[in-house]
Amino acid sequence: MKFNDEHKALFDTVKNFAINEIKPFADEWEKNEKFPAHELFKKMGDLDLLGITKNQKNGGMGLDYSYGMVFAEALGHGLDSGVIISTGVQTDMATPALDRYGSKELKDEYLTPAISGDYVTSIAVSEHTGGSDVASLKTFARKDGDDYIVNGQKMWITNATQADYFCTLLNTSNDEPHKNKSLVIIPSNLPGVEVGEKIDKLGLRTSDTAPVYFDNVRIPKRYRIGEEGAGFTMQMQQFQEERIFLSVSSLIILDDCIEQTINFCKERIAFGKRVIDNQAIQFRLAELQTEIEALRSLIYRACEDFVNGQDMTYLASMAKLKCGKLIREVSDACLQYWGGMGFTWENPLSKVYRDGRLMSIGGGTDEIMLSIICKHLEMTKK
Numbered sequence: 001m002k003f004n005d006e007h008k009a010l011f012d013t014v015k016n017f018a019i020n021e022i023k024p025f026a027d028e029w030e031k032n033e034k035f036p037a038h039e040l041f042k043k044m045g046d047l048d049l050l051g052i053t054k055n056q057k058n059g060g061m062g063l064d065y066s067y068g069m070v071f072a073e074a075l076g077h078g079l080d081s082g083v084i085i086s087t088g089v090q091t092d093m094a095t096p097a098l099d100r101y102g103s104k105e106l107k108d109e110y111l112t113p114a115i116s117g118d119y120v121t122s123i124a125v126s127e128h129t130g131g132s133d134v135a136s137l138k139t140f141a142r143k144d145g146d147d148y149i150v151n152g153q154k155m156w157i158t159n160a161t162q163a164d165y166f167c168t169l170l171n172t173s174n175d176e177p178h179k180n181k182s183l184v185i186i187p188s189n190l191p192g193v194e195v196g197e198k199i200d201k202l203g204l205r206t207s208d209t210a211p212v213y214f215d216n217v218r219i220p221k222r223y224r225i226g227e228e229g230a231g232f233t234m235q236m237q238q239f240q241e242e243r244i245f246l247s248v249s250s251l252i253i254l255d256d257c258i259e260q261t262i263n264f265c266k267e268r269i270a271f272g273k274r275v276i277d278n279q280a281i282q283f284r285l286a287e288l289q290t291e292i293e294a295l296r297s298l299i300y301r302a303c304e305d306f307v308n309g310q311d312m313t314y315l316a317s318m319a320k321l322k323c324g325k326l327i328r329e330v331s332d333a334c335l336q337y338w339g340g341m342g343f344t345w346e347n348p349l350s351k352v353y354r355d356g357r358l359m360s361i362g363g364g365t366d367e368i369m370l371s372i373i374c375k376h377l378e379m380t381k382k
Helices: 005-021 023-032 037-046 065-078 081-093 096-101 104-116 231-248 251-267 279-307 313-336 339-343 348-360 366-376
Strands: 121-124 140-144 147-158 165-171 181-187 193-195 209-220
Touching: 005 023, 005 037, 005 065, 023 065, 023 081, 037 081, 037 104, 065 081, 065 231, 065 251, 065 279, 081 121, 081 147, 081 231, 081 348, 096 104, 096 181, 096 231, 121 147, 140 165, 147 165, 147 181, 165 231, 181 209, 181 231, 231 279, 231 313, 251 279, 251 313, 251 348, 279 313, 313 339, 313 348, 313 366, 339 348
Parallel strands: 121 165
Antiparallel strands: 140 147, 147 209, 165 181, 193 209
16 A cells, blocks of 8 residues: 555644544543544544545545545544544444435435534444344334334444434345345434433443434435345445454554553563563564554555455455454553553553454454455355
């Protein structure tokens, strides 16, 4: 991946934003178990950061995905995965299908305010009976004239308590599981939409995550994105951008783990010498930094394929798999070198240890990534 001056300028803009508008407030937001999404996203929207890859007619910049990837990586300087992932929901998980396949009317009504930061968006796919198993979702939209009547519930929904609308995957027929699903927009203020209590999560505590219930919610069919029954395919496309976002936005956080650990080990004295002077520790940290750089290269290669119009599913799945494993390995290894301080709540790496555990679960589990890779290697039936 070759970066030009525009990529570098964008990276600097987002880096400065993350350092000044996210990092200083992350501890407070974690205690509050929520960050002010409308306030923060509006600031991003004013800087044209929420529609980098989106249609210019709706306020986007119309740039290719390499710029979106640069945005996601630079956002890592905020050093708070909860806020970063919630932002990714807005830019790379709840809006790509709307941008690509939505009607002009639907995009004007819901994409434009998401890009400007006036609306907070959420992606509603997972359910109690189906997270990674998207084909088994139960939420159903019954046809009633020009409307759908939606019943069901969604689980693990990021931005749920602050969302203005949900990009929702549901069943619109009794056809085969891969042909009966549609993506629809469901405004959060409609009668019958109820957001449950925030989930008390192990990590990512700055982001609000909650179940969402739909009880005879009536929406017009014009709120459907694209053709009826095409939702499964659209969501699979959205998943690829989601997986690249999750992977690339973790890189700076991983770099920071190594850097902070080196600095700490230079100051910490054990048995009469600096901890960093132990060659075993030097070699381990060097090895982990090498793994991070290898992951960075893999992500860039996947992005390059995507920009060139090639299918990045294979490489994006590898990147997501590697990221989930590496963030656990790096945070665990680094905490060890902090000694007793590594087991304290206020240690900055303990937050990465907690937050990073989601990377092997959310956006498709490690097992799903491995299954996709196996299919591409023709070990199993596609």
